[in-house]
Amino acid sequence: MEYIVNARNSDIVLQIIQAIHEKSQYLSEIDGATGDGDHGVNMDKGFSLAKERIVGNDLSFSDAIKILGRTLLMDIGGSMGPIYGTIFNEIWKSLKDVEKIQDTNVLTALNNGLMALIDLAGAKPGDKTLIDTMVPAIQTFASAIESGNSFSKSLDELSRGAEEGKANTKNMMAKIGRAARLQERSIGFLDAGATSCCIILQTMASAIKGCMQSE
Amino acid sequence: MQRIINDPSLVVEDMLKGFVMVHKDIIHVHLKNPRVIISNAAKNQKKVGIVTGGGSGHKPAFIGYAGKNMVDAVAVGEIFSSPTANSFYDAIVEVEQGMGVACLYGNYAGDNMNVKMASMMAKDDNITVKTVVANDDVASAKKEDSEKRRGVAGEILMWKVGGAKAATGASLDEVIDAAQKAIDNTRSVGVGLGPCTIPANGKPNFSIKEGTMEFGIGHHGEPGIRIDKLASAKEIAKEMYNLIINDLPFQSEDEVVVLISGLGATPLMEQYILFNEIENLLNADNIKIFKAYVGNYFTSLEMNGITLTIMKLDDELKECIRMEVESVGLIQIGE
Numbered sequence: 037m038e039y040i041v042n043a044r045n046s047d048i049v050l051q052i053i054q055a056i057h058e059k060s061q062y063l064s065e066i067d068g069a070t071g072d073g074d075h076g077v078n079m080d081k082g083f084s085l086a087k088e089r090i091v092g093n094d095l096s097f098s099d100a101i102k103i104l105g106r107t108l109l110m111d112i113g114g115s116m117g118p119i120y121g122t123i124f125n126e127i128w129k130s131l132k133d134v135e136k137i138q139d140t141n142v143l144t145a146l147n148n149g150l151m152a153l154i155d156l157a158g159a160k161p162g163d164k165t166l167i168d169t170m171v172p173a174i175q176t177f178a179s180a181i182e183s184g185n186s187f188s189k190s191l192d193e194l195s196r197g198a199e200e201g202k203a204n205t206k207n208m209m210a211k212i213g214r215a216a217r218l219q220e221r222s223i224g225f226l227d228a229g230a231t232s233c234c235i236i237l238q239t240m241a242s243a244i245k246g247c248m249q250s251e
Numbered sequence: 252m253q254r255i256i257n258d259p260s261l262v263v264e265d266m267l268k269g270f271v272m273v274h275k276d277i278i279h280v281h282l283k284n285p286r287v288i289i290s291n292a293a294k295n296q297k298k299v300g301i302v303t304g305g306g307s308g309h310k311p312a313f314i315g316y317a318g319k320n321m322v323d324a325v326a327v328g329e330i331f332s333s334p335t336a337n338s339f340y341d342a343i344v345e346v347e348q349g350m351g352v353a354c355l356y357g358n359y360a361g362d363n364m365n366v367k368m369a370s371m372m373a374k375d376d377n378i379t380v381k382t383v384v385a386n387d388d389v390a391s392a393k394k395e396d397s398e399k400r401r402g403v404a405g406e407i408l409m410w411k412v413g414g415a416k417a418a419t420g421a422s423l424d425e426v427i428d429a430a431q432k433a434i435d436n437t438r439s440v441g442v443g444l445g446p447c448t449i450p451a452n453g454k455p456n457f458s459i460k461e462g463t464m465e466f467g468i469g470h471h472g473e474p475g476i477r478i479d480k481l482a483s484a485k486e487i488a489k490e491m492y493n494l495i496i497n498d499l500p501f502q503s504e505d506e507v508v509v510l511i512s513g514l515g516a517t518p519l520m521e522q523y524i525l526f527n528e529i530e531n532l533l534n535a536d537n538i539k540i541f542k543a544y545v546g547n548y549f550t551s552l553e554m555n556g557i558t559l560t561i562m563k564l565d566d567e568l569k570e571c572i573r574m575e576v577e578s579v580g581l582i583q584i585g586e
Binding site: 073078109112113114156213216221 | 365474
């Protein structure tokens with residue numbers, strides 16, 4: 037059975053923060069096509085602020101993700117503050133008492149994050165939001181686990197589902213958020229939130245694989 | 252980018268410091284949260300608290316409308332980005348006097364989420380928060396989808412009415428009903444002639460070709476309904492007027508407020524030219540102007556363009572519009 041140790045694994049979160057930092061300009065460019073072009077800048081601002089609060093404190097994976105969520109909620113605002121803040125907060129709540137995190141723990145955490153987000157934002161699959169990355173990612177992850185795949189292999193499926201979900205937003209018409217005002221003109225562009233969500237999920241998957249243990 | 256700034260990512264912080272210093276006779280900053288601006292008159296009388304908030308870049312909105320008989324506290328966001336739930340919450344707590352708080356804001360995804368979270372936090376403190384969400388921009392969605400329309404300059408009239416109603420000592424429900432009625436009877440439309448640049452991005456978000464105009468543009472540069480050849484003020488006025496008048500619809504004998512706002516780079520001269528045309532159109536339809544406002548009331552950084560807002564009045568709304576106001580963005584002497 038594969039698992040990761042929760043304690044002292046804040047590096048998973050730091051890798052996510054680094055990925056957002058590296059892709060911030062790309063994210064702003066995508067946002068510029070259908071929104072106001074500040075997605076990467078805003079994400080990087082919040083994630084970098086969280087980094088300062090995580091680095092050097094020897095935190096667990098779940099405590100680090102809590103700090104990331106709280107920072108986004110308390111200090112960033114916009115749409116991404118409450119959206120990612122809520123997801124990360126739910127992931128923290130789902131994992132905080134877990135010592136050895138297994139595939140099913142991650143699945144529950146992601147599902148709880150998704151449910152809380154839907155409750156807050158009122159978005160549905162197909163609305164051209166980050167939910168369109170999360171839902172297929174969680175679905176492929178869940179079916180990989182159900183089919184008896186290892187944690188590592190299931191994480192590969194999570195990444196694949198995220199990638200497909202993100203790519204599919206290109207053909208969708210935005211129904212919520214600023215891009216929704218564009219109606220048909222939003223078709224043909226990736227959704228910026230779906231893209232950042234894909235980066236976050238894929239980085240998380242590879243970072244978890246990087247510290248995988250088995251017994 | 253031709254701008255007088257320091258660090259582009261700190262423009263909001265730097266602007267707030269100057270704003271608070273200059274206008275200390277009217278507003279002050281929250282003791283613990285630099286992103287909350289409070290009217291000095293907020294607690295002069297026991298009343299319902301009026302809170303709003305939104306992204307920066309719309310000066311004098313939103314902070315300029317904190318003042319006597321207007322808004323009591325304003326949550327301040329990044330450029331074109333909603334304030335945090337925490338800032339909305341701090342604003343709410345600051346102006347609660349036991350009668351509840353009316354949060355009157357514009358229909359944007361981020362604001363909706365952050366106000367929702369702030370209201371839940373306030374509920375845990377036994378503070379009742381009720382909301383009115385402005386959706387006056389006719390061009391942003393069809394009439395049957397009016398709950399999807401965004402809030403623009405009509406928000407000022409919603410604050411004016413809500414703030415005045417609260418100043419009469421009205422209950423939270425009465426304030427909410429009046430503010431809702433105000434926005435339900437208000438329609439706006441914008442026209443864009445040139446783009447704006449978020450300082451941290453460094454380049455314009457969109458482009459408007461020389462000799463064209465974007466009809467129905469949003470005040471963050473959201474694309475409009477169509478791109479037209481740039482027309483005369485008379486023709487622009489007619490297009491804007493017709494869209495608004497037919498939507499409510501406004502009728503002969505109605506009394507209205509007209510609010511024309513530049514979007515940042517349009518000279519006041521042009522705003523008065525447009526007003527004159529709107530006045531002629533109203534006269535021709537026998538609609539009477541009860542009160543008119545022309546100026547840079549709700550801008551979009553340095554966007555070249557203009558918004559037209561018209562509100563249909565009844566006796567209650569007239570009384571609220573008539574009331575004196577003392578805020579940075581609007582000073583009105585009582586009758």
